[in-house]
Amino acid sequence: LKNETIFGGLTDEELTRVIEIMVIRQFERNVIIFFEGEVGDNFYLVLSGEVRIYKISPDGREKNLALIGPGDFFGEMALIDKKTRSATAETMSKTRLGVIHQKHFSDLIDQYPEIALKMIVQLTERLRRANQQIESLTFKDVQGRLVQFLLQYADENEDDDPVPLKKRVTHQIIANQIGASRETVSRILSQLQKEGYITIKNRLIYITKRKELKDRWERK
Numbered sequence: 001l002k003n004e005t006i007f008g009g010l011t012d013e014e015l016t017r018v019i020e021i022m023v024i025r026q027f028e029r030n031v032i033i034f035f036e037g038e039v040g041d042n043f044y045l046v047l048s049g050e051v052r053i054y055k056i057s058p059d060g061r062e063k064n065l066a067l068i069g070p071g072d073f074f075g076e077m078a079l080i081d082k083k084t085r086s087a088t089a090e091t092m093s094k095t096r097l098g099v100i101h102q103k104h105f106s107d108l109i110d111q112y113p114e115i116a117l118k119m120i121v122q123l124t125e126r127l128r129r130a131n132q133q134i135e136s137l138t139f140k141d142v143q144g145r146l147v148q149f150l151l152q153y154a155d156e157n158e159d160d161d162p163v164p165l166k167k168r169v170t171h172q173i174i175a176n177q178i179g180a181s182r183e184t185v186s187r188i189l190s191q192l193q194k195e196g197y198i199t200i201k202n203r204l205i206y207i208t209k210r211k212e213l214k215d216r217w218e219r220k
């Protein structure tokens, strides 16, 4: 809890209090934590694994809003504005969550305003990302959006080509992320592979010509 979570600034004593009110729950892969539209009374901190936040269209298509990994939180919105869940949350792998009930969550915020401040920083980051998504859905074609996704998910720790993505993603996940069909994603990926911009090894995508990829599509 100490590092890089919204509880990062607390003293050991204060952290002990957080741990006391937190219930640890383990979930298998592809388990729905809650559905959009439900009444929500829990806040969730991802301890390990990954959770996908998404919306479903009336005809069953899914659009991912975010992938939430270790150290990050979700489920705060329904507690803050007392409205229903704004999206559906589902585990992408075996996942451990720290669950805090609404009544304890409000107490925590009252007692430790620094938690609220850290949360605002996170929410600001999410709004920036959402704005970027609006921009690319409005102004870019599918190919441009896919390239932007690849560049965004490239491992920042790697300077030299080929740069691997931070993790393995299925074509379906990419499709849900950029608002396209799985077939289109597969077609564009093999085209990029044929043209030498990416390679795929062990189901992990590597960008082989990052600069060229940026120059050709990012501004499109």
Ligand code: CMP
Pocket: 040, 053, 065, 066, 073, 074, 075, 076, 077, 078, 079, 084, 085, 086, 087, 088, 089, 126, 130
């Ligand atoms: P809540 O509305 O309670 O339930 C769905 C949760 O998904 C929401 O709280 C946020 O924690 C999270 N969420 C919704 N929209 C986004 C977004 N655009 N980016 C990141 N997380 C989001």
